[in-house]
Amino acid sequence: MASPEQSGFRATMIRHRWLLFMLMLECIFPRASSHSPDERRQCAFQVKEQNRQYLAAGNVSDSVQVCEHTRCCVGYFVFHAGQLEVDALACDIAEKSCLDATCKAQLRFNKQVVKCVCSTDLCNRNITWSEEAPEVDGTWLVVIVATMLILCLAIVAVQWRCLWRHKKLAQDAAHNTPASPCQTPKIDAADIELQQIVARGHFATVWRGTYQGSVVAVKVFPAAAQHVFNSEKEVYGLPLMRHAGIIRFLGIGRRSEDDSWLLVMQFAEYWLLCSWTKFQGSLHSFLDLNTSSWPSSLKMCLSLSQGLAYLHSCEHTQEGHKRPVAHRDLSSFNVLVRADGACALCDFGSSVVLRSDSDRHQTGNAMSYSQAACALHYIPPEILEGYVNLTSSWFLHGDIYALSLVLWEICTRCSDLFEGEIRQDGAVPQHLLPYERELGGSMTRESLTIHVTHMEKRPSIPEHWQRLRQGSALQDLLTECWDVDPDARLPAQCVVNRLVSLQSHSLV
Numbered sequence: 001m002a003s004p005e006q007s008g009f010r011a012t013m014i015r016h017r018w019l020l021f022m023l024m025l026e027c028i029f030p031r032a033s034s035h036s037p038d039e040r041r042q043c044a045f046q047v048k049e050q051n052r053q054y055l056a057a058g059n060v061s062d063s064v065q066v067c068e069h070t071r072c073c074v075g076y077f078v079f080h081a082g083q084l085e086v087d088a089l090a091c092d093i094a095e096k097s098c099l100d101a102t103c104k105a106q107l108r109f110n111k112q113v114v115k116c117v118c119s120t121d122l123c124n125r126n127i128t129w130s131e132e133a134p135e136v137d138g139t140w141l142v143v144i145v146a147t148m149l150i151l152c153l154a155i156v157a158v159q160w161r162c163l164w165r166h167k168k169l170a171q172d173a174a175h176n177t178p179a180s181p182c183q184t185p186k187i188d189a190a191d192i193e194l195q196q197i198v199a200r201g202h203f204a205t206v207w208r209g210t211y212q213g214s215v216v217a218v219k220v221f222p223a224a225a226q227h228v229f230n231s232e233k234e235v236y237g238l239p240l241m242r243h244a245g246i247i248r249f250l251g252i253g254r255r256s257e258d259d260s261w262l263l264v265m266q267f268a269e270y271w272l273l274c275s276w277t278k279f280q281g282s283l284h285s286f287l288d289l290n291t292s293s294w295p296s297s298l299k300m301c302l303s304l305s306q307g308l309a310y311l312h313s314c315e316h317t318q319e320g321h322k323r324p325v326a327h328r329d330l331s332s333f334n335v336l337v338r339a340d341g342a343c344a345l346c347d348f349g350s351s352v353v354l355r356s357d358s359d360r361h362q363t364g365n366a367m368s369y370s371q372a373a374c375a376l377h378y379i380p381p382e383i384l385e386g387y388v389n390l391t392s393s394w395f396l397h398g399d400i401y402a403l404s405l406v407l408w409e410i411c412t413r414c415s416d417l418f419e420g421e422i423r424q425d426g427a428v429p430q431h432l433l434p435y436e437r438e439l440g441g442s443m444t445r446e447s448l449t450i451h452v453t454h455m456e457k458r459p460s461i462p463e464h465w466q467r468l469r470q471g472s473a474l475q476d477l478l479t480e481c482w483d484v485d486p487d488a489r490l491p492a493q494c495v496v497n498r499l500v501s502l503q504s505h506s507l508v
Contacts, residue, residue: 043073054090067091072098075124185251239320245307284332294416303342309492326395397486404481
């Protein structure tokens with residue numbers, strides 16, 4: 001039997017071992033032991049006026065915010081004159097994974113914005129960079145500088161040759177073409193008979209009418225909307241603006257009785273097959289009323305992408321120079337379906353003709369109007385989040401994001417993509433706008449911003465598509481087009497090439 005001294009020594013050793021074990025747990029799980037489950041995260045708080053939505057993420061006291069809905073802190077920093085400035089420091093709006101204890105920099109939006117998400121108190125006050133620039137010895141530095149100089153000289157030479165060629169083409173066109181290729185055809189309004197309204201928009205009304213014995217679509221702008229009329233007329237009036245994927249433009253006119261402006265276009269033949277009161281020829285209306293097979297769906301996707309690729313392209317011939325155009329209001333409402341099942345782009349009232357850098361301020365001035373007119377469901381994340389570098393490429397990237405959502409709409413009404421997975425009522429899922437299933441029919445810009453930018457969610461893709469031969473490739477195409485980083489999205493011509501490759505194989 002142990003003596004009292006031995007028993008006391010053994011008890012002391014047990015207590016010491018227990019304390020040592022607790023210290024080890026504290027070292028291994030510092031965050032779990034430093035905060036009780038009910039203790040709320042505290043984040044540094046500093047936001048600009050356009051980021052006031054972060055006030056709803058928690059209670060603010062001076063420069064500290066106590067989080068209500070998440071244990072993650074977020075920080076946004078923007079580069080201004082070469083310096084990093086705070087744009088938003090706050091609690092994150094939506095719960096997400098935030099494993100980093102420090103505010104590790106993530107470059108976004110063409111390296112113009114730095115974002116971080118972290119999981120300790122006040123961790124968003126200071127940015128940390130995950131890696132340092134590697135050391136470069138003198139020899140490699142000389143090689144790098146020499147290579148950059150050679151590349152710069154090559155770029156200058158190519159640019160000079162392009163400018164010389166463009167100037168020569170313009171001179172040839174001026175000598176060989178009796179009239180300016182940009183001259184817009186004029187139509188006498190008295191020769192147009194308006195018959196029936198087929199669509200109403202923000203700024204204009206579309207009529208079915210007749211002109212010189214042919215059925216035409218006539219877009220009527222009131223006098224107060226002349227600026228929108230001028231924007232659309234400019235796009236239609238560009239040289240070489242002729243493509244099967246773009247609705248054909250016939251001319252402009254003006255009515256003297258009310259000073260309204262007229263745009264006369266080819267009539268979408270598919271309208272003739274349907275009831276005027278139910279179907280207006282848009283892709284949105286078509287998808288509401290119809291499902292389609294895999295070949296038909298692919299034809300709509302391909303023709304739409306080809307039209308957008310041509311709209312984005314820069315074309316030079318002896319007839320003139322077509323500059324790239326950003327649509328900026330692409331949606332299933334602004335795509336028409338022809339009698340042969342192909343799609344064509346229309347409605348260029350928000351569009352911008354992309355010019356040289358010296359003219360780029362004109363592009364920036366049109367942004368406020370585009371945001372007001374653009375359909376909410378299709379606004380790209382960079383516009384929702386407010387971090388936009390107003391250069392021409394950003395507008396084209398925004399079109400690609402909207403294109404991916406329209407392609408998703410078309411595919412979700414493809415009966416072949418749901419064969420064997422169709423619901424018990426025997427119908428393909430009904431047509432819904434992007435994010436309508438997730439956020440409901442009365443979603444707000446705020447709820448869309450949280451879903452798309454903060455949670456980085458996109459429209460749901462059926463899981464069974466992975467079991468189809470083309471399903472995986474189709475999913476990859478969509479995800480690469482609606483990437484959160486605009487520079488990572490596919491160009492329109494690359495989308496066309498991907499769809500062509502899908503066309504050469506069967507679905508199953």
